[in-house]
Amino acid sequence: MSAETFLADFHHVATIGATPASGVDRQAATAEDKQTRDWFAGFAADHGWEVRVDGIGNMFALLEWTPGAPYVLIGSHLDSQPLGGRFDGAYGVIAGLHAAERVDLRVAEALQAGADAPRHNLAVVNWFNEEGGRFAPSIMGSSVFAGLMDESRMLAVKDLAGTTVAEALEAIGYLGTDARPEVAGYAEIHIEQGRILEREGLALGAVDYSWYTQKLDIEVLGEQSHTGATAMADRHDALVAASKVVLLVHDVTGKFEEEALVSSVGQLTLEPNSPIVVARRVHLVADLRSASPEIVRQARASLLEDIAAIAREHDIRINVNDFDIRDIQYYPEDGLELTEKVAANLGLGIRRIRTMAGHDSVAMNRIVPTVMMFIPSVDGVSHCEREFTTDADMVAGLDALSGVAWEMVNGALIGAESAEHDAGVLASGPAVSGAVAAGAGAR
Structure with missing residues (x-):
């Protein structure tokens, strides 16, 4: 006690x-x-x-x-x-x-x-x-x-x-x-x-x-090759492209008023994760949050456009899926x-x-x-x-x-729950919405 x-x-x-x-x-x-x-x-x-x-x-x-x-x-x-x-x-x-x-x-x-x-x-x-x-x-x-x-x-x-x-x-x-x-x-x-x-x-x-929270599941698909034997012009390096995506997620906050949006990539995995192999696949999760759903939607749209450009630049495929959306x-x-x-x-x-x-x-x-x-x-x-x-x-x-x-x-609180509680809670967004694929066909 x-x-x-x-x-x-x-x-x-x-x-x-x-x-x-x-x-x-x-x-x-x-x-x-x-x-x-x-x-x-x-x-x-x-x-x-x-x-x-x-x-x-x-x-x-x-x-x-x-x-x-x-x-x-x-x-x-x-x-x-x-x-x-x-x-x-x-x-x-x-x-x-x-x-x-x-x-x-x-x-x-x-x-x-x-x-x-x-x-x-x-x-x-x-x-x-x-x-x-x-x-x-x-x-x-x-x-x-x-x-x-x-x-x-x-x-x-x-x-x-x-x-x-x-x-x-x-x-x-x-x-x-x-x-x-x-x-x-x-x-x-x-x-x-x-x-x-x-x-x-x-x-x-x-x-x-x-x-408001919006997460993006991002899969960058390149081509595995030898880090020493593959000419730079012939590479489709998923990790290089993914690194640019990470920076995009960070920098998108600068398009809005200070502290209006927070964003990050907190998890990243790559395959085959060998020191002498160009990465063929990188998976990462981006997290966008704001008090304004519209700001998150604008940030998402901006990211999708810029990610598509990266996919074209590197001749690879980048799949982006929405998940864990919380109103x-x-x-x-x-x-x-x-x-x-x-x-x-x-x-x-x-x-x-x-x-x-x-x-x-x-x-x-x-x-x-x-x-x-x-x-x-x-x-x-x-x-x-x-x-x-x-x-x-x-x-x-x-x-x-x-x-x-x-x-x-x-x-x-409980006796007076309902009308006021139901009115105050916004409806849930979809758990998963559509995918966006950018760039060349999957390898």
Whole structure:
């Protein structure tokens, strides 16, 4: 129940998959991920809570006070990026477990005093493969739960070594078959992964909307040849062309106002990846994000035109496919007001804030009233070992999550869900749209 116990648990979990530079490497369904999952299950068992694992590897710790009532779900994810930070995701799960412990004690005290049982039950979740570092796309577990991704297709997704999601989960003992809990609402707390709260000296952010996201799956197809024996004029080097594509993705942001668009290529693989062979194939993923869907669409159109020119220049083929398109999501006004009320009661400074990154809450907000909260990130650094948030800020966030969870199990936000929630959430874009092929025929 104490802040000290929470911090001890947090710092213990940070030793699982720890890296020399104070980060963690716990990619989805690895041995290190299994260790954190075992810890989660052990925490729940020690408290007498039921544990379920569903068909995509999501874990749930269930607290039931009102038989048959749906659950308020709180939590985040325990998997990390390669050489990632120890706060991203894991903080939200561990805070969720400790918030549930606090709410459980408060419910017991209220029942003993003669109060009615809460309107809703409570569950803590550890979502599978939020990061997407090993298996793409990201936000997989919560998206399957929300019906946004097909479970069988996601189980068949392979990592770079050819291992499927199903095989990886089965290997660590977490390919479950349990029923998913009926959910009435969702709350998540996370590090900001930006500098706004730190700069303004605020303890808490209430997330009001998410940015529009568009990813491009790009395949550059050249011709394999000898690096020493092939004349330069006779080469169809996929890697040279791909390097120009990477620069295009970076430079496209300069066509818009500063900070209106962010873009990157974070993953690139090449074949045959030999030091004496000209690359025949390069696969990369481009990520475009903005608060304006129109800016993303303009950037995409610009990239397609320029990529086609590169394909013609190098006499190769470049295939571009849209995937993982996420429309802007607006979080319920009642949830923002609830978070602000809890923060005021705790004496915490708070502001409304948008999220540029994707989170499990973005998927859950499509199906139930959802609250998303941020705590400060030092220097705004994330997805690297230098990621850091102070103990004091983590404890303040735990207090806020505990307050929000208590209010939600007693009917706050959920009773007024619907018209306002449905109106605030934009419809999902297509998971995959058409392909664009440029340049010469495939070799």
